Amino acid sequence: MHHLLRAVGLMGCLAFAPPARAADWPQFRGPGGSGRAATADKLPAEIGPDTNVVWKTALPPGHSSPIVVGKQIYLTAVRGEQLLTMALDRLTGKLLWEVEAPHDKLEAIHRIGSYAQPTPAADAQRIVSFFGSSGLYCYDAAGKLLWKRPMGPFNNDFGAGSSPILVDDRVILCQDHDTDSFLEAFDKRTGETLWRTDRSEFPRNYCTPVIWEVGGKKQIVVAATLRVVGYDFDTGAELWTVRGIARTVCMTPVVGEDGLLYVAGWSAGGDAGERITVEPFKKAAAQFDADGDGVLEEAELPDNAIKERFSQVDRDKSGTITQGEYEYFRGLFDQSRNVVVAIKPGGRGDVTESHLLWENFKHVPFCASPLYANGLVFTVKDGGIFSCLDAKSGELLKFGRLGATKNYYSSPVAGDGKIYAINEAGQLSIVSAAKDWRVLSTADFGEDAHATPALAGGKIYLRTAGHLYCFGLTQP
Numbered sequence: 262m263h264h265l266l267r268a269v270g271l272m273g274c275l276a277f278a279p280p281a282r283a284a285d286w287p288q289f290r291g292p293g294g295s296g297r298a299a300t301a302d303k304l305p306a307e308i309g310p311d312t313n314v315v316w317k318t319a320l321p322p323g324h325s326s327p328i329v330v331g332k333q334i335y336l337t338a339v340r341g342e343q344l345l346t347m348a349l350d351r352l353t354g355k356l357l358w359e360v361e362a363p364h365d366k367l368e369a370i371h372r373i374g375s376y377a378q379p380t381p382a383a384d385a386q387r388i389v390s391f392f393g394s395s396g397l398y399c400y401d402a403a404g405k406l407l408w409k410r411p412m413g414p415f416n417n418d419f420g421a422g423s424s425p426i427l428v429d430d431r432v433i434l435c436q437d438h439d440t441d442s443f444l445e446a447f448d449k450r451t452g453e454t455l456w457r458t459d460r461s462e463f464p465r466n467y468c469t470p471v472i473w474e475v476g477g478k479k480q481i482v483v484a485a486t487l488r489v490v491g492y493d494f495d496t497g498a499e500l501w502t503v504r505g506i507a508r509t510v511c512m513t514p515v516v517g518e519d520g521l522l523y524v525a526g527w528s529a530g531g532d533a534g535e536r537i538t539v540e541p542f543k544k545a546a547a548q549f550d551a552d553g554d555g556v557l558e559e560a561e562l563p564d565n566a567i568k569e570r571f572s573q574v575d576r577d578k579s580g581t582i583t584q585g586e587y588e589y590f591r592g593l594f595d596q597s598r599n600v601v602v603a604i605k606p607g608g609r610g611d612v613t614e615s616h617l618l619w620e621n622f623k624h625v626p627f628c629a630s631p632l633y634a635n636g637l638v639f640t641v642k643d644g645g646i647f648s649c650l651d652a653k654s655g656e657l658l659k660f661g662r663l664g665a666t667k668n669y670y671s672s673p674v675a676g677d678g679k680i681y682a683i684n685e686a687g688q689l690s691i692v693s694a695a696k697d698w699r700v701l702s703t704a705d706f707g708e709d710a711h712a713t714p715a716l717a718g719g720k721i722y723l724r725t726a727g728h729l730y731c732f733g734l735t736q737p
Contacts, residue, residue, distance in 0.1 A: 275643060284718035286329040289380035289424040290672060294471040294513055296632045302719030306679060308732040309704035313719065315731040316354035321345065323377030324711040325669070327423075327722045327729060333357065333402065334722060335376040336712075336729070338675065339388050339497055342367060346390040346593045348404060354731055358404035364395040368414035368421065373685075375711070380418060380469075382427040387449055389432050393421025397434060399452060408452035412510045418572050422467040422511075428479070430492075431455060435483050437466035438490050439576045444470070444483065444497060451504030458497035460485075464576060465608060467511045467628075473522055475606040484524045487596055489604065501608040503617055508597035512626065512672070517633035517652055521618065523605040527625040530566070531599035537566045539594060542587040556581035566594065591626040599625040601640065603655060609691045619655030624648045630672040632680065636693045639675075641682050643668045649696050664703055665690045676716040683710045687725050704729075 269344045290296045298304070305313040316721045318589070323345075334349040344362040349355060361574065367376055381390040386546035387407065388400045398413035417423055417438040425434045442460035446448035447453065466485040473708040474685040479494035488504045507526030514524040519540035530537025539545070549561045558581050562568040574582050574590045581698045603618040632639045637658070639649040646664035650656065673682040679701065692698050712724035 262455060285331070285724070286327075286715040287384060288328060288426050288718040289469050290513060290515075290630065290713060291674065291717075292366070293516065294426070294469065294516060294674060295629065296674045296713075298632060298674075298716035302327070302677065303469065303734055304677040304679060304716065304719065304721060305364055305732055305734050307702040307704075308689070308691070308721060308723075308730075310706055310730075313732045313734065314734045317459070317731070318349060318354035318356070318729045319553055319727060320347070320724070320729050322375065322726055323724075325377050326380040326671075327724055328381055328383055328714040329714045329715050329717040329722060330388075331385060331402070334422040334715075334729070335381050335383055335388050335390075336724065337379070337381060337392070339376045342467065344392045344395055345399065346381065346388065346404075348388075348399065348402075349729065354729065360398075360400060360404045360406065360408075362390065362392050362395040362398050364413075366394065366414065368394040369418040370420035371418075371550045372419045373420075376420070377427065378422045380713075381422040382425050382432070384427055384449075384568065387427065388411055389425050389427055389449070391421070391425050391434065391591045393417075397425065397432070397447070397452070400451070407647075408490065410447065410452050412436075416576075416578060417465045419465060424469040426472070433470050433481055435460070435468065435470050437463045437468070437485055439464050439573060439578070442466075444481065446490060446497060456497040458499075462486075464509075464573065466509060467623060469513045471514050471516060471522075473516050473606065474518040481516055482522060484512075484514050484526060486510070488675075489514070489522075489524050489602075491608075501610060501612050501616070503602065503604055504611065504613045505598050505617075505620075506602065507599055508593040511628045512630040515633050517630055517638075519594070519633075519636070520606060521652065523631050523633055523638050523652070524604065525598040525601040525625055527627045527642075528597055531597040532625075533622065539566055539591050541591070542584045545587070554581075556583050557587065558582075598622075600648065601625055601631060601638070601655070603638075603652065621650055621655045621657060623657055624660055626669065628672075629669040629682070632673045632675055634675040634680070635678075637696055639673060639680060639692075639698075641669050641673055641692070645669075645684065646688075647682070647690075647692060647698070649698055653697070658693070659698060663690045663692075664688075670711040672713045674714050674716055680704055681714050681716070681721065681723075683714065683723065685711060687710055 271508035321338040321340040415438040509528040608616040645666040648660040715722040
């Protein structure tokens, strides 16, 4: 069936959702992408598979994070080769409906990736889901398809990971792939394109856009290869840029309650003392271009940084690396800087010198986005290195290693003076949101975890590889 809607239970009664509330968590990393709970509800300092559980629901796998709007929870998942958008009852965790997004073929993904990586976004009337294998879909609260925009698969063997956001009357989507990257705004009512900005300068990145309100006007901020860019919300025109970040960005910036923008970016070879350098193309070709055709094939290359990233360097996927592709990537290695930065608002043009407030080069995270809370910036680096920076100066106030080591693909979130961070192995740490932070409790869920938790209305919604949990201090 071209469009499959399978209702469970009360689907027929759900034609209209209640208005979005402050207690909602409507997109990746919650309200405004902040990672912070919008209300001061009390949250538990200890949770686990059997601790403070309100309900637990088995789910098919997916890396997308849960969002919460009104009485429903939305997320995406994969069952076999089905790409699903799902709605659950917020009170009970009961599955209300699921809708399948059709596809001609599944996209290539990273070995630890998922076909359901982007997180949906929603308001009181609409839910927007995105699949790199299929495109952008908009449903009402009962799961009825309102519109769709077919896309994908994209030119990227790691798959699509950036999430759509829903702001005012439009859906904003950024997709940075090895070719044909773009930022696009769609009318949320019809799915029609309002504007589209070419980003072909940028290869694969995974930053979800954030909205930064400056001088009463919204800007769309995207961090990607070597620079952060602010775009005009109404037209998509580039307004400003700050240069000097990593060659690949897998995390999302955050706007602090102080009005500053905090951005982090890490990629291999961007740390001082661990730089990746490669010889110029002409020298490499003289040694390795065995057939003399002027391009480099994977089999011709020795084991080095270029061969390891062959599919990325070969941006047009011709099976060979041209001099232009090679030198472009060599330049990325030379310029990449792993760094956390704070940016002041109000600039136009290249504001690297004028609006960069501070930089910090220590313990920069890879995928886990930075978190602003209580005048502090918190980060968690792979290996469980947890850091606290002063938001005004960038000074490193405290760092240490959590008991939950391994990699962090989920981003930390904060509420009620606590920070919740879970690693890929499903090991959770709850940390006090203070400059002299301490670990309050830990838990092991026994399943992998890639999704970022949602904090809404005094509840914690946490997704593991096979389940969605709801935690709280009181039962419903």
